[in-house]
Amino acid sequence: MFFKVSNFTSLTLLSLIPIVGPILANQLMAPKRTFTYLQRYFLLKGFSKKQAKDFQYEHYASFICFGMSAGLLELIPFFTIVTISSNTVGAAKWCSSLLKGERKKE
Known part of the structure; x- marks a missing residue:
């Protein structure tokens, strides 16, 4: 709980x-x-919270790239x-591509 509060406070500050602050946050x-x-994917696949977090850390670079591009696009007014x-x-x-990759492995 302390981590969430300190994280929220630091991002708010x-x-x-x-100009630079909102973009960095x-x-x-x-x-x-x-x-x-991706929460809907995790829900449909029946992942537990731990499995979802493990998936996030296994694909962390992809998560950062997608999140950064999504965040920049969401900053554009109107x-x-x-x-x-x-x-x-x-x-x-x-x-969908993750599911196709899983099917090919089977």
Whole structure:
């Protein structure tokens, strides 16, 4: 609990820095943003919280890349509605490719 409160406080303070602060705070949340986009996949696959976190750490670089690009697109004013939808579609396509990869292994 302490970690969550300190993380929230530090990101809030960071976002108070003009221009650069909100962008940095947004980018620091990249892995969590990706985890949120992929939660439906984890739910449908029946992953436990530990399995979902393990998956995140196994694919951490992909989580960072997807989250950073999604975060930058979501920062564009008046275009956010379109980019949130496209980010959701991108996450769904990523999940689809993961499922295809699993089928090939079987």
